Amino acid sequence: MRSGCAVLGCRACPYHGAPAAKSRGYPGVESRCGQAPDRLIIFELKKGLVILVVALSALVPGCPRRQLLSQPPELYLHGAQMRLESGDIQGAKELYEELLSVEPVPAAWFGLSNVYAALGDTAMVVQAYFKGMALADEQQKSDPVYWMRLGRWYGRQNRHEEAIRCFARALEIDPHNAKALNNIGVIYFQEKQYEEALDAFKRSVDLDPSDPSTWHNLGLANHYLGRYEEAIACYMASLHLYEARPQVWNDLGVSYKNIGEYDKALRSYDRALELAPADSGTWKNKGLLLESMGKPEEALFCFMKWADLSPSGKAYAYAASIAMGLGKDKLAQTLLDRAFYLQPLGPWVWALRIEFAWKSGGTSAVSSEIRVVERYLGHPRIVGTRAFALRTLSGLTHRLEGLE
Numbered sequence: 001m002r003s004g005c006a007v008l009g010c011r012a013c014p015y016h017g018a019p020a021a022k023s024r025g026y027p028g029v030e031s032r033c034g035q036a037p038d039r040l041i042i043f044e045l046k047k048g049l050v051i052l053v054v055a056l057s058a059l060v061p062g063c064p065r066r067q068l069l070s071q072p073p074e075l076y077l078h079g080a081q082m083r084l085e086s087g088d089i090q091g092a093k094e095l096y097e098e099l100l101s102v103e104p105v106p107a108a109w110f111g112l113s114n115v116y117a118a119l120g121d122t123a124m125v126v127q128a129y130f131k132g133m134a135l136a137d138e139q140q141k142s143d144p145v146y147w148m149r150l151g152r153w154y155g156r157q158n159r160h161e162e163a164i165r166c167f168a169r170a171l172e173i174d175p176h177n178a179k180a181l182n183n184i185g186v187i188y189f190q191e192k193q194y195e196e197a198l199d200a201f202k203r204s205v206d207l208d209p210s211d212p213s214t215w216h217n218l219g220l221a222n223h224y225l226g227r228y229e230e231a232i233a234c235y236m237a238s239l240h241l242y243e244a245r246p247q248v249w250n251d252l253g254v255s256y257k258n259i260g261e262y263d264k265a266l267r268s269y270d271r272a273l274e275l276a277p278a279d280s281g282t283w284k285n286k287g288l289l290l291e292s293m294g295k296p297e298e299a300l301f302c303f304m305k306w307a308d309l310s311p312s313g314k315a316y317a318y319a320a321s322i323a324m325g326l327g328k329d330k331l332a333q334t335l336l337d338r339a340f341y342l343q344p345l346g347p348w349v350w351a352l353r354i355e356f357a358w359k360s361g362g363t364s365a366v367s368s369e370i371r372v373v374e375r376y377l378g379h380p381r382i383v384g385t386r387a388f389a390l391r392t393l394s395g396l397t398h399r400l401e402g403l404e
Contacts, residue, residue: 073103080111089118106136144170144177151183160187178208185217189224197221212241216248219255228255246276254285262293280310287318296322307335313343317352324356332356 080095096112099105109132116124140146151166164187171180185200201218208214219234235252239245253268269286272279287302300322307315320335336356339349 073099073105073108077105077107077111080108084111084114084118089115104135104139106132106139108132109135142173144174144180147173148177148180148183151180155183155187160191163187176207178204178211178214181207182211182214182217185214185221189217189221192224194221194224198225210241212238212245212248215241216245216251219248220251223251223255223258228259231255232259244275246272246279246282249275250279250282250285253282253289257285257289257292262289265289266293278309280306280315283309284315284318287322291322296326300326307338311338311342313339313346313349315339316342317346317348320352320356324352324359329356329359 076095076099080092080099083089083095084092093112093115096108096115099108100112109128113125113128113132116122116128147166147170151163151170154160154163154166164184167180167184167187171177171184174180181200181204185197185204188194188197188200198218198221201214201221204211204214205218215234215238219231219238222228222231222234232252232255235248235255238248239252249268249272253265253272256262256265256268266286266289269282269289272282273286276282283302283306287299287306290296290299290302300319303315303319303322307319316335316339320332320339323329323332323335333356336349336353339346340353343349
């Protein structure tokens with residue numbers, strides 16, 4: 001092994017910064033001051049002591065192999081590359097081989113491939129390159145990050161079984177990988193396997209209780225299992241870690257509504273809308289809550305905001321239903337027209353149109369509306385849709401069946 005920085009192809013004195021003549025006894029190392037030789041002697045003595053300690057420690061069972069190197073592998077690679085670029089092919093080859101004799105580094109094999117290319121040895125170029133590829137693949141597959149990335153890719157492709165296997169492999173390599181458990185829980189949640197999702201989220205929280213997203217996911221799993229009190233506790237834990245999360249406030253409001261805590265639910269929705277005033281889903285949920293609280297005017301405002309932010313037949317139909325209940329027939333008709341324009345085959349739209357016809361024009365108006373239903377929904381390909389529309393007429397269904 002060469003002494004000093006020459007091992008790495010370095011052309012600088014270890015101690016000084018000004019150019020000067022070459023140091024005595026150190027070919028290839030340029031001293032940068034006149035005092036370099038004496039200081040280099042001291043440096044080499046210290047270095048020799050370090051090498052001796054390293055060599056002795058290498059004899060101890062279980063000692064990491066990297067301790068046999070006098071410098072980190074990255075410096076060996078850099079020095080070899082410098083030598084190769086400067087035309088010192090043999091020096092680069094020796095450094096790569098020295099590194100590989102101690103540390104399995106794929107980049108060293110790739111470097112050797114370049115060395116053999118410079119020497120014109122095509123067979124060895126291919127051999128070194130493929131050894132590097134095989135080693136890189138082996139090391140990559142022993143890295144949990146590799147399996148996490150692959151699992152996320154499978155998840156985006158809706159290949160859930162493969163995704164779970166990848167996350168499980170990452171967890172096998174690193175048993176403290178809380179993210180892997182969280183991702184497994186997300187896949188189970190998407191598959192509506194809420195008990196399995198709950199277990200994965202719990203284990204993830206046990207490993208890393210500081211992640212607000214996992215607390216949120218644990219709350220969602222509890223909510224879908226009907227455990228609203230537990231869900232609320234998890235949402236509160238998530239908000240304690242990071243308060244400015246509008247989706248968590250929205251979900252907290254839903255759970256509060258389900259246990260009859262309407263005032264707390266309303267405050268949760270209001271906080272969510274402070275953080276995300278353009279979130280149509282929260283406006284919808286707030287409208288449903290206000291309707292349950294017997295506040296139709298405020299509910300209508302929320303449904304109108306929902307329809308404005310995210311136009312859909314369903315949004316306009318909800319708003320039209322409230323407007324009809326308030327006796328705002330002109331507004332209801334306008335909203336129903338918009339709902340029909342956006343979703344002409346929506347069963348709930350037709351149900352509301354028939355209900356509005358019944359309230360505003362009686363039997364004749366309903367009969368006319370039914371004929372329109374037949375025209376739009378009577379096509380053989382959508383007979384099922386027509387039947388569903390007629391079934392969703394609530395209390396009017398039995399009256400409509402006898403109409404001509």
